[in-house]
Amino acid sequence: MDDTDTPPRLTRLTFHGPLSETRADRMVSRLSEGDPATVLDLGCGWGELMLRVLDAVPGATGVGIDRNAEDLDRGRHNATVRGLADRVEFVEESGHRTTREPADLVLCLNASHAVSDATPPRQTADALHQLRRLVTPGGRVLFGEGFWDRNPTPDELAAMWPDAHLDEQHDLATLVDVAAAAGFRPCWIETANTDEWDEFESGYLSDVDEWLAERPDHPLAAKTRTRVDAHRASWLRGYRNVLNIAYLTLIPVG
Template sequence: MDRRQLSTLAHQNHPVAAPLSDTTVQRILERALPRGDERLLDLGCGEGEWLVRALSGRPETQGEGVDLSPSALAKAREASAAASLGDRLVLHERDAAQFTARHGFDLVLCVGSTHALGGLLPALGAAREHLAADGCALVGEGFWETEPTPAALAALDASPEEFDDLATTVDRVTAAGWTPVYGHVSTAGEWDDYEWSWTGSLSRWALDHPGDPGSTAAHEAAAAHRDGWLRGYRGVLGFVTLLLRRTPEA
């Protein structure tokens, strides 16, 4: 069982795939889509949960998603059909870094998938290329809540330089020519719900499919992830979601 299959199973009860509650996601989208007729783009859209939520209840909005995973895009198409979005949602199977469009977008999202574009600043650079005038970027990125411990780094397979603290993360964003117009720092409760959902969904699948060749791998992956979270990065790794506009040039 590869990482994409594990991720799909682990996120089946938390499809946003980030430590954000449903209420938080709704509030962020209300701030990001004030008119209700915007065109949006999700770079690294996965199973399309952000796009489906953004377009549902906003019949004048249109969205496009880009991802390399055929299985994730198949799930996104199923979700789009279930939400009766019709041709308002277009999905592209390609590298988000290589994606081009003939028009600009009012909102470009990259929440929890900046790694697909090489990190936070490259993701913002890609967003800038796709934005229409006065458009916004919505990014979600990790940061160190506290100094990372060896246990946290081992659990995340990360280096201390992989993330900054929150203030430095925002400083990097503003230095790159962006102004935050809204933001949300994931709470401890949101993190716990995300991690319990991740490990619990995977464990439940393994227990329900004892004869499946992937059952043992799923069970072991869930146990290792849970241990790494509880004994490693819980309370150490944070997550911030920023709604940004381009800063006018002086």
């Protein structure tokens, strides 16, 4: 046994969110129809959807912004493998009040926190106003954001993340209203389904669980086991079939 190794991180995930290959293909097809010349991905992680758009739109260039160096390195590696390294830049920086130039396509997938440091739910509105100034006239924004599919019970809230409370998420209709108030028309509204969530949550933990099963006495095992078990309990006892993700394709008004 090698006690110097560390738990793997997100190696089973293609996207860092509940997004299936089928839905991603449809998104890329729809977003590519306008031939965006520039793509900006805020809170990009490893920028998988951005890379797929660049692959679908020859000549388009992209910039991905994130604070996680490991994810950015993964994005750079994937870009090189796909022959896109000369058309994309992954930058380690904050998206808060970014001064980046507006782009034809702006992606912000489950990453409003990367654009705004406001307290939820005001974070959503603030992020949307930031995205409005970062998209060119006639461009598109793909905004992935959480919402309550139904109001959680007190027990479900208690099982979620620390200090979870009812008012921190909108329902879907209110989320769309907030986007409209920020200066957008919603041209496509879709939400993740249970299969996408189950695949994401299982993939989020599966490589670590295999690592733990093979190394029960590893020096990092106890701490790691506590972390992943707490996450799984939060999902299964807390937000499963309660919290959802909306993917809004938005057009700026005016």
